[in-house]
Amino acid sequence: MKGLDESDIIKIIQNGIGNKNFVSEDVEQFNIGKRNIIVKVDTLVQSTDIPPKMTLAEAARKSIVACISDFAAKGVKPQFGIISLNLPKTISHSKIVEISRGIKRASDEFQIKILGGDTNEGQEIVFHVCVFGESDRIVPRKGAKSGDIVFATGLFGLTGVGLKSLIYKKKGRKEFVQKCQKAVLKPKPRLEFGLKGRKYFSAAMDSSDGLSTTLNEMAKQSKQKFVIDKIPTPKSVYEFAEQNKIDSMDLIFNTGEEYEFVFTAPKKYRDHIHKLASKLKTPVVQIGYVTKGKGVYLKGDKLVQIKDSGWRHFKK
Known part of the structure; x- marks a missing residue:
């Protein structure tokens, strides 16, 4: 009997x-009077989300980053947070101090006020984070139009290399592998670029579940075809994949954990976007275009379909 995956459970x-x-979105929104409240909930679990070498301070920060990245893609400023902690009965004083340090670091970094939360006892450490903001609108996943350009913030495949080296001890050029591990342990969501660039975006989505998932979800909701003509990855990812006999496309498109975001925009805004990215020192790559049709395709000698093979909880 086929087991349930994440999408089955949600349905x-x-x-x-x-x-x-129900239509999936990076955040949820609701009205209180005339105020449009934006909220995001995310969970980080020790056994599935904290790789070797990640400190508890880094894990605590990353649990908040997961929500901040979604706010960045929607062009919304996060303002308040609530954190629930599940902790083993034997956890030490020093580890609690370390967790609090990571929470404080994130709250200062993203200028959010932690209002409170809850603690509970369990078998492993779990961070359950809820972040709130307020905005007149969000940048939706479904707004891409035929003729738009597809952009990505940052490079992809680095976290794939980082996770392979951290979890499976795969080897590569030392300096590059350390850079990739840092991408996993200390991700940098593109909040400022999302806030200042939102006026140019027609659609956007956080990429933390994998580039293939993000592209397919945006194309599906927009009822358009996405053609990718530039893969946003450095040469070193291909070298690492070849050295370790790993599928480079899987590293780039399916691993996730990037906390970058993908967005589309009309051609008339291209120069404005690159100028803003340069000003904010945010790496932005033009990776393709939107056209009539459906699905996501990689353009080479011929079009090859990119299927949604990103991260899924409960996937067999």
Whole structure:
């Protein structure tokens, strides 16, 4: 019998609560009077989300980064946070201090006020983070139009290399591998670029579940075809993949954990986007274009479909 994956579970729950027309988005939004409240919930679990060499301070920060990255893609400023902690009964004083240090570092870095939360006892460490903001609108996943350009912040494949080296001890050029491990342990969401660039974006989505997932979800919701003609990755990723006999396309498109975001924009804004990226020192790569049709394709000698093979919880 086929096991349930994450999408199956979400559908069952949405149907169960009567929300059959649910459309996935990076954040949720609701109104209180005339105020449009934006909220994001994310969970970081020790056994599945904390790789070797990651300190608890880094893990605590990353649990908040996961929400901040979604706010960045939506062009919304995060303002408040609530954190629930699941902790083993035997956890030490020093580890609690380290967790608090990571939370403080993130709250200062992204200028959010932690209002409080909850603590509970369990078998392993779990961070459950909820971040709130307020905005008149979000940049949706579904806004891409035929003729738009597809951009990505940052480079992809680095976290794939970092995770392979941290978890499976795969080897590569020392300086490059250290850079990739840093991308995993200390991710940098592109919040300022998202806030200042949102006026140019027609659609956007966080890429933390993998580039293939992000591109396919945006294309599906926009009812358009995405053609990728430039893979946003350095040569060193291909060299690492070849050395370790790993599929480079899997590292680049399916690993996730980047906390970058993909966005589309009309051609008339291209120069404005590159100028803003240069000013903010944010790496932005033009990776393709939007056209009529459906699906996501990599353009080479011929078009090859890029299927959604990104990260899925419960995937067999």
